[in-house]
Structures are given as C-alpha cells and as structure tokens.
Amino acid sequence: MTGSLEDKVRDAFAQDGGLSRAAEQFRERSGQTEMAMAVARTIDKGGVLVVEAGTGVGKTFSYLVPALLSGERVLLSTATKTLQDQLFGRDLPRLVEAFGLPVRTALLKGRASYLCLHRLDMARHDASLPERGSLRTLAKIEQWSKATRTGDLAELPGLDERSPLIPLITSTRENCLGAQCPQFKPCHVNLARREALAADIVVINHHLFFADLAVRETGMAELLPTVSVVVFDEAHQLNETGVQFLGAQLGTGQALDFAHDMLAAGLQHARGLVDWQQLVSTTERAARDLRLVVGKQWPGAKLRWLGPSPEGIDPAAWQGALDDLLDAFRAAAEGLDTVSEISPDFVRLHERARQLAKRTARFALPCELDSVRWVDVGTQLRLIESPLDIADAMRKRVLKIAGEAGEADEAGIDGDEQEDGLDAYGEQLARSGAAHEEGGRAWVFTSATLGDEPTLRWFTEPCGLQDAEVLRVQSPFDYASQAAIYVPRAFPKPNDPSHSQRVAQLAARGAAELGGRTLVLTTTLRALRTIGDEMRQQFELLDAQVRPEVLVQGELPKRVLMDRFREGSSAGRAGCVLVASASFWEGFDAPGDVLQLVVIDKLPFPPPNDPLVEARSQRLEAQGRSSFADYSLPEAAVALKQGAGRLIRRETDSGVLAICDTRLVAMGYGRRLLAALPPMRRLENEADFDAALEALRN
Numbered sequence: 159m160t161g162s163l164e165d166k167v168r169d170a171f172a173q174d175g176g177l178s179r180a181a182e183q184f185r186e187r188s189g190q191t192e193m194a195m196a197v198a199r200t201i202d203k204g205g206v207l208v209v210e211a212g213t214g215v216g217k218t219f220s221y222l223v224p225a226l227l228s229g230e231r232v233l234l235s236t237a238t239k240t241l242q243d244q245l246f247g248r249d250l251p252r253l254v255e256a257f258g259l260p261v262r263t264a265l266l267k268g269r270a271s272y273l274c275l276h277r278l279d280m281a282r283h284d285a286s287l288p289e290r291g292s293l294r295t296l297a298k299i300e301q302w303s304k305a306t307r308t309g310d311l312a313e314l315p316g317l318d319e320r321s322p323l324i325p326l327i328t329s330t331r332e333n334c335l336g337a338q339c340p341q342f343k344p345c346h347v348n349l350a351r352r353e354a355l356a357a358d359i360v361v362i363n364h365h366l367f368f369a370d371l372a373v374r375e376t377g378m379a380e381l382l383p384t385v386s387v388v389v390f391d392e393a394h395q396l397n398e399t400g401v402q403f404l405g406a407q408l409g410t411g412q413a414l415d416f417a418h419d420m421l422a423a424g425l426q427h428a429r430g431l432v433d434w435q436q437l438v439s440t441t442e443r444a445a446r447d448l449r450l451v452v453g454k455q456w457p458g459a460k461l462r463w464l465g466p467s468p469e470g471i472d473p474a475a476w477q478g479a480l481d482d483l484l485d486a487f488r489a490a491a492e493g494l495d496t497v498s499e500i501s502p503d504f505v506r507l508h509e510r511a512r513q514l515a516k517r518t519a520r521f522a523l524p525c526e527l528d529s530v531r532w533v534d535v536g537t538q539l540r541l542i543e544s545p546l547d548i549a550d551a552m553r554k555r556v557l558k559i560a561g562e563a564g565e566a567d568e569a570g571i572d573g574d575e576q577e578d579g580l581d582a583y584g585e586q587l588a589r590s591g592a593a594h595e596e597g598g599r600a601w602v603f604t605s606a607t608l609g610d611e612p613t614l615r616w617f618t619e620p621c622g623l624q625d626a627e628v629l630r631v632q633s634p635f636d637y638a639s640q641a642a643i644y645v646p647r648a649f650p651k652p653n654d655p656s657h658s659q660r661v662a663q664l665a666a667r668g669a670a671e672l673g674g675r676t677l678v679l680t681t682t683l684r685a686l687r688t689i690g691d692e693m694r695q696q697f698e699l700l701d702a703q704v705r706p707e708v709l710v711q712g713e714l715p716k717r718v719l720m721d722r723f724r725e726g727s728s729a730g731r732a733g734c735v736l737v738a739s740a741s742f743w744e745g746f747d748a749p750g751d752v753l754q755l756v757v758i759d760k761l762p763f764p765p766p767n768d769p770l771v772e773a774r775s776q777r778l779e780a781q782g783r784s785s786f787a788d789y790s791l792p793e794a795a796v797a798l799k800q801g802a803g804r805l806i807r808r809e810t811d812s813g814v815l816a817i818c819d820t821r822l823v824a825m826g827y828g829r830r831l832l833a834a835l836p837p838m839r840r841l842e843n844e845a846d847f848d849a850a851l852e853a854l855r856n
Contacts, residue, residue: 193209270330
C-alpha cells in the first residue's frame, strides 16, 4: 500500500477494501470511517484523541485498522481479560491476515493469569489444600501444564475463576522468587514478557498498565518507551481502575497468607533453625486482633478514616493493634534474615516482611494529601488509601513519558532496580527510532460511553485529558424503531420496602410473555437476592414446561451464567432470566432474540456513603461546584447508558427497556438522564408495555 495513512485507511474501509476480506458481510459505516480517519490523523501527528463511539459503530476495527496500517509499534489496553482474549484471538488475526501484514502480536496479562510452575510444585506437597475436590482439579492442572505453551489459565477448560486453588498455583509480586526461582527459565510470565518486548502489537489490560505504573514490575517500563501508538479501549473504566493501584492497601488476609507461606518454607527448608511456630502465631494473632478491634460491622461496610482511627473505632485500641502487627512483621523479617542464604524462598519472604512492615507503618501515619483513606470490612480487613482520581498520574507519569530517564525515579524506582530499568529503558527507546522525534506518541482513548455532554468532561477531567481532541460518533442503530423505553408511573418509590418485590413482578410478567429473554440489572446485592427469590416464587405458578429458569449472579461463575443464558434463551425452551448486578451492567453481550427485555431496578447513583464518593463530592463543593450536577448525575447517566446498552447489539435486534424508578419522570434531572439514553420510543402506560411485549413475542 502506498500513500498517506489516511488514504490507506480510506481504501481499507471502501466496499472492496481489506475489511471486506476480514469481516463477513462487512459494509462501510460513516461513523466507523469517521473514527478511523480521526485515529489515523492522530497517529500521523501525535497527540491525544478521545472518542465516544456509540454501540454498533465498530470502534474495534476503527482503531485497529489505522494502527496496523501505520506500521508503528502499538500497545492496546482493554478493560478485561475477556476482551483481551477477543482482541488477540479473533479481531487482530482476521485483520492481519486480510491485509497480509508481517506483524508479530503478543498477549500480556498480569501474573495472576499464568500458571506458576514453582508454586504448582509446592502445591503438590501442600497438606492443607482447601477441599477434597481440589486434588482432582490439581491433577487436571498438572496434566494441562505439560502441554500448554503459554500457561494462561484461560486456556484450561472447566477451571472456575473462583477456585481456591488459583492463589496456590499462581504467583504474586510478593511471593515471586524472580531470578532465584528454580523454574525461572521456563516461567510462563517471563515468556509472555519476552514475547511482548519482541512483538509489534501488544495487547494488555488496564489493571496491568496501572499495576506497572504503581510498582514498575510488570515489564511495561521497558515496553512503553518503544511504542508509538497507545490505545485504551473501554476507557470509561480507566479512572476507577487506576485509583485501585495508585494508592496503598494492607489486608489482614495478606498477613495470614504471608504467615502460611513462611511456615511452609520454614518447615521445609530450615526446620529447627528458627522458631517458625512462634513467628507465625504472633503474625496471625496480630492480624486477627486488628480485625477484632473493628468488631461486628455490616459485611461490606466501608469505615471512613478521617482521624487517627476509622470511624467508631477506639483510637488507642486501633493504634495498639497496628503497632502489634508492625512488630510482628519486623520480627518475621529478622528471623527470615538469619536463614536467607539457605533458600531463595527466604529471600523473597524477607522482602515481603519488610514491605508489609513498611505498609503498616504508612497506615500508622496521617493520610497523604489529595487522598482518602478507609477500611473495607469483611471476614478480613482491608486498609485502603486512594487518590481521588488519576489526573495527576496521567499527566506526569503517562502522557509525558518521552524518553527522559529521570521519570523512572519519579515512578519510584531506586538503587539497582533503577539502574537496570534505565539501561533497558534507553536501549528499548533507541529501537523506537524516529517515531518519537517526528510525530510524538499517539494516545487514543475510546468507549461507547464517556459522558453525557459534548466535551465528555465526566471522562476527561479525572483522567487529566482536558486538552485532548474530542470526537463523538453516534450509533448507526435505528433505536426509534428497534427499541422502546418504559418507566412505570404507578410504582413504589426506590426507598419503599416493596420496591424490589414490584420490580420482580414486572420482570416476571415480561419474562413469562417472552419465554425468558430477560436481563434484570440491580443497583445493590440486597435487591439482587430479593428480586431473584421473588421471581422464582412468581414462576412456581407456571407450568414447568413454560417456566423460565432464573439465573442469579453469585450462584454460578460469571462465564457459566452468560453461556447458560445465551443457550437457554435460544434453544426453543422456556428460556432464562438473568438477575445481575455490578459487572453485568457492561461487557455482557447477548445479541439477537436471546435478550429482548432489560429491566433496571433503580437509577444507578453512586452510593453517597462510599468514602471515595464522599471525598470527591466534598472536593467539588470546596471548588464552588455542585457535587450532584457535576459528579453524581454524570456518574448515573454513564452507568444507565451502559446498562441500557445491553439491549440492542445489532441492527436487527429489538426489545424493551424498563426502568423502575419514578424519579426519571418525576424529577427535573430525569430529563438529563433520559437525554443520555439512546433515542428509543416512549411507552406511556402499562397497556403500551404489554402491547410491546406481545409484538416482540410474535
């Protein structure tokens, strides 16, 4: 191909261009071409482009085509490992083959996605495996380990992502032995990193990107300087993902895991040389005492931590428990130091003890500026300190990475690690050649939902991208004819105790009419359980042959729920209803007649008692802005748009969206929320709703 990148992209999107060979029944869409041309221009000149591309635009091809045809080295980051696998296993190979490009692609995930050969060997001798079934699963993993090349656990069929075995056969930054590991050479994590450094197109995820930004540990410190084009897909998750990694966390569960690993290594390699039982029992007791100080709290509670201790906790008792935990980690470090020459396991355990002690000492000091601190309460405790957003980190440590070695120091590398990192940094930078000198790096951020107003401020402000070029591309779907929206007027208010029951009744009525094909999205786990139970009771009145199956999130692995819903609602049987929360509001794709009714229980406002939400709201109020108009409302609009987006996935889909929250039509701000949704036709009353369901059934 000759000509400019824009010419190449225009030709690729033409009716007889490369895309017709890559995608069956491909046809040019104006919005897709518009986005692709904008990406091409950004790659040519460098800079930052933010694109909101409505459902159906085909944003994946819109950024992949110009990225591939540019000939530049590209980093693609997605929100989830599932999307990574789709990009790497389906979309990229189709385009590479269609265009006949000699490019190497690589997939890079976090270390928790890969089998650790050393820890698999340790698990074989672990007498405390979680359950009897674990032995059978472990045997399957061992058999698979002999055949797999990548070690990616996603390849292993039937492995539940919630399996208690996974932490025992994967490594973490804390327990990895690094170069001292007896399995260092065949290590799957190292192999994936080496392949990423040699590839032209590398697919990662947001978690991996920010984990590296926080600790410079995953290999991105070497990879990023060599890349000319960086694309963040599903970018609406970027801020929330980033704040998870750019603060600090300390969990009592971490302390107990450390104690378990210390005892196992001590008894295996240095029995009798150190009083391991004493060190372990001291650490475990200190962790449990810290949990006991908090007492009986509602599971899932988040305790604000504005002063010397979390709210409602005696400061003296809290500080004393923290001091005891710090002493336990320091004592463990001293004991491990005496045997560090015996085994590399002890070297890593010693480093873990020091890191845990350092983190504990940090939480004994006041919270850092522009951060918020709280305690997550469950069976264990998690102490969390988080920045309010990622704007500062993006401006200083991401967008301005341009070959200045001093930035590695800013990211927190010191000593030998800094020297090694900078050598690699400079060497890799040289490989990227003139791309940086001529145009500069191109950054593309894209999603179907990035805000509810023209400047996309909801996304750009917390991500530090206010100066970016912004493009909004509308969906090609004809929502007015394909979909309808129903807001029941005579309905309990959202805080009414009977609200969830009425939602279940409405959803059950619709699902019975359609033969399943219904997704119920809830804003809380309590509503999830109430609605699931009530729908099952409603369906008990139906004949077994026409009774839809009710699937409830949490009762089965997410992948199993999605597969069963798609199969059940398309197999001519009574079909399925899926009641879900949280992650199912986005990323769940059920095109065709499989899904025809989406029911949303309440407007998804951020919880006001969440410490992070509260701190963000207070910051806006201090700036003289409205926390409701500038934060809560845009958050709800984006989440609502994501949930509604589950309904229409193709140009031939049709369905009804029911939002069971009267505030949408009774409150003034409802107009703004309705305006953020796709332009569906309105169903004014119950008769209209029933008629729409009947039309769908027929």
